[in-house]
Structure formats: C-alpha cells, structure tokens
Amino acid sequence: MSASWNYVFKFIITGDAAVGKSSILIRLTDQRFLANPDPTLGVEFGSKLIEIPEEGKVIKLQCWDTAGTESFRSITRSYYRGAAGCLLVYDVTSRRSFTNARTWLADVREHADPHLSCILVGNKTDLCDEPAPAGRPREVPTEEAELWAKEEGLLFVEASAKSGQNVELAFEQAARDILDKIRRGV
Ligand code: GDP
Numbered sequence: 001m002s003a004s005w006n007y008v009f010k011f012i013i014t015g016d017a018a019v020g021k022s023s024i025l026i027r028l029t030d031q032r033f034l035a036n037p038d039p040t041l042g043v044e045f046g047s048k049l050i051e052i053p054e055e056g057k058v059i060k061l062q063c064w065d066t067a068g069t070e071s072f073r074s075i076t077r078s079y080y081r082g083a084a085g086c087l088l089v090y091d092v093t094s095r096r097s098f099t100n101a102r103t104w105l106a107d108v109r110e111h112a113d114p115h116l117s118c119i120l121v122g123n124k125t126d127l128c129d130e131p132a133p134a135g136r137p138r139e140v141p142t143e144e145a146e147l148w149a150k151e152e153g154l155l156f157v158e159a160s161a162k163s164g165q166n167v168e169l170a171f172e173q174a175a176r177d178i179l180d181k182i183r184r185g186v
Contacts, residue, residue, distance in 0.1 A: 009084040046065070059175050081112075087119055094139060126165070
C-alpha cells in the first residue's frame with residue numbers, strides 16, 4: 001500500500017500559556033474555535049495533511065502543542081527532539097508574551113535541531129479589530145515583530161485561531177522552508 005503523503009514533518013508549537021497554542025492546533029486539525037478550551041495540560045497532539053501545490057507534494061504534519069508553563073518544561077523538552085518545524089506563538093495584545101518569545105526561542109535553540117524551521121506567529125489579531133469591551137488593544141506592532149523575526153532568521157506571520165486567518169498559512173510557510181532545506185541538502 002502506498003502512502004498518501006510524500007513527507008512527514010514533526011512540528012512543535014511553543015510560547016507562553018494562553019497565547020492560543022491549543023486553539024491554533026484545533027483550528028488546523030478541526031476547523032473549530034473554542035472560546036473556553038481546557039487549559040493545556042502537558043502536551044496535545046494533532047495531525048493534518050497539507051498540500052504544497054507548486055512542489056506537487058503532500059505533507060503530513062504531526063504537531064505537538066507544548067505546555068506554556070514552567071512546571072511542564074521538563075516534559076516538553078523531550079518533544080523538541082526530531083522536530084523539523086516550530087511555531088513560536090505570542091499574543092499581539094500581550095507585550096509580555098512577545099518579550100517571553102525570546103526565552104522560548106532560546107529554549108528551542110538549545111534543545112532542537114539547529115536546522116529547525118521556525119515561524120513567529122502573532123496570534124489573536126481579531127481582538128484588535130473588535131471595539132471594547134470584546135476587543136483588546138494591540139500591544140505589539142506588526143513592524144516590530146517583523147523586524148525581530150528578521151534579526152533572528154525566523155519566518156513571520158500574524159494570525160487568528162478564532163477567525164482562522166493565516167493559521168494554515170503559518171504551517172505551510174514553515175513546511176515550504178523545510179522542503180527548501182531538504183532540496184538544498186541542509
Ligand atoms: P494556550 O495555553 O497557548 O494553548 O492557549 P489556548 O489555546 O488555551 O487559548 C487561551 C485563550 O485564548 C482561550 O480562551 C482561547 O479561546 C483564546 N484564544 C486563542 N486564540 C485566540 C484568537 O485567535 N482570538 C481570540 N479572540 N481568542 C483566542
């Protein structure tokens with residue numbers, strides 16, 4: 001029996017608690033959004049096939065949602081092993097989550113494969129479009145995050161797990177980058 005995909009890529013989703021890691025995974029695999037999901041406990045897993053049409057390739061994404069809290073650090077570290085891609089998530093309405101992305105990146109760099117393709121994802125953009133009280137002001141300007149991503153050699157996208165905007169695109173961009181590295185023999 002032949003497989004219906006060309007590659008399997010392991011992805012990890014990391015970042016502070018409550019930035020929307022589980023919601024991004026649920027949106028990717030289930031096309032749903034939960035306003036009150038269960039708090040992330042340990043690690044959640046999701047799988048999804050995506051197509052990169054210009055490459056004529058189908059990729060099976062195996063995504064691990066790592067817990068955002070310090071107490072789970074020792075569990076999540078082992079999940080970096082073998083990962084080809086990483087979503088480093090912050091909340092565009094939380095400056096603190098963006099500042100902490102530096103620590104998460106350092107953690108990824110310490111434990112993951114040095115060739116890992118990493119995309120910085122500014123989540124919850126929908127909140128900035130809503131008026132108060134439902135909405136929340138943006139605390140991280142797009143240009144600032146874009147600049148930092150560039151300095152660090154990260155891909156970058158802003159997204160919303162709630163509306164679904166750019167969620168699949170984030171994974172696709174990282175997958176394209178991984179394919180490119182495979183082609184170049186990196
Ligand atoms: P995690 O701890 O990083 O996995 O975060 P969760 O996925 O559990 O999300 C934390 C909270 O933020 C939940 O109440 C979600 O419903 C909410 N949330 C997640 N993503 C979004 C988003 O894109 N927009 C909005 N408005 N809320 C979101």
